Amino acid sequence: MKTPHFYAVIIGSEILNGRREDKHFTFIRDALLHRGHVLFSTFIIKDDTNLINSIFSLVKNDPNGVMFSFGGIGSTPDDLTRQLASDVFSDGELISHPQFYSDILERFGDQAFPHRVNMALLPKNSGLLHNIINNMSGFYLEDRYFFMPGFPEMSHAMVEEALERFYPKSVITYRKTLIAQTSENTLIEVMEILNSDVDFSSLPMINNGQPTVEISIASHDKELCEENFALFERDLEQKNIKFEIII
Numbered sequence: 003m004k005t006p007h008f009y010a011v012i013i014g015s016e017i018l019n020g021r022r023e024d025k026h027f028t029f030i031r032d033a034l035l036h037r038g039h040v041l042f043s044t045f046i047i048k049d050d051t052n053l054i055n056s057i058f059s060l061v062k063n064d065p066n067g068v069m070f071s072f073g074g075i076g077s078t079p080d081d082l083t084r085q086l087a088s089d090v091f092s093d094g095e096l097i098s099h100p101q102f103y104s105d106i107l108e109r110f111g112d113q114a115f116p117h118r119v120n121m122a123l124l125p126k127n128s129g130l131l132h133n134i135i136n137n138m139s140g141f142y143l144e145d146r147y148f149f150m151p152g153f154p155e156m157s158h159a160m161v162e163e164a165l166e167r168f169y170p171k172s173v174i175t176y177r178k179t180l181i182a183q184t185s186e187n188t189l190i191e192v193m194e195i196l197n198s199d200v201d202f203s204s205l206p207m208i209n210n211g212q213p214t215v216e217i218s219i220a221s222h223d224k225e226l227c228e229e230n231f232a233l234f235e236r237d238l239e240q241k242n243i244k245f246e247i248i249i
């Protein structure tokens with residue numbers, strides 16, 4: 003895998019209909035940034051079989067995809083994630099995970115039957131993510147697809163566990179940023195000749211009623227970052243446009 007593409011998939015109709023506030027996006031964004039990673043995409047979706055299947059398939063089709071999925075791994079009929087994880091990332095079967103099954107019995111005894119034990123039905127070759135609240139685990143596949151409860155108190159510790167074990171630190175990213183007293187339109191010709199391997203962003207703003215634009219270039223290759231950033235510097239100087247380098 004080259005640079006991992008980190009996806010967050012937040013499953014919960016209750017977020018979309020306003021019954022609960024999302025607490026996952028900000029957490030996972032910051033947990034990744036702390037380690038030098040950046041989110042590639044985030045989805046907040048309802049509990050819908052076809053929709054979840056489509057999003058999981060999108061991630062699977064990305065050779066650099068790493069996914070953190072929140073919600074839907076319980077034992078009620080609207081908990082769809084375990085089966086869909088197997089459908090998309092495995093062979094469609096669910097088998098009882100011995101350790102998880104044992105943990106459920108230890109916690110709930112006779113009350114584990116007939117429903118709670120179903121939480122131990124996981125895709126083949128699943129590993130477990132520890133639940134610090136009640137020991138009802140999350141799970142993962144291929145060291146890159148992570149499935150956790152919707153409760154932040156449980157799932158956020160699982161995110162930290164997964165990142166520490168499998169993605170503790172990114173390679174160094176070099177970034178240069180400037181703010182120019184002009185509109186984006188002035189710099190389109192430069193944007194069109196940038197190297198496709200750099201991470202480029204253009205953020206238009208209005209400052210005291212005048213158009214300004216923030217230009218940012220990033221790359222794991224320091225020389226490539228500086229070369230592409232210099233294209234903007236030279237163009238702005240040639241056009242006598244004022245700009246300030248902020249990073």
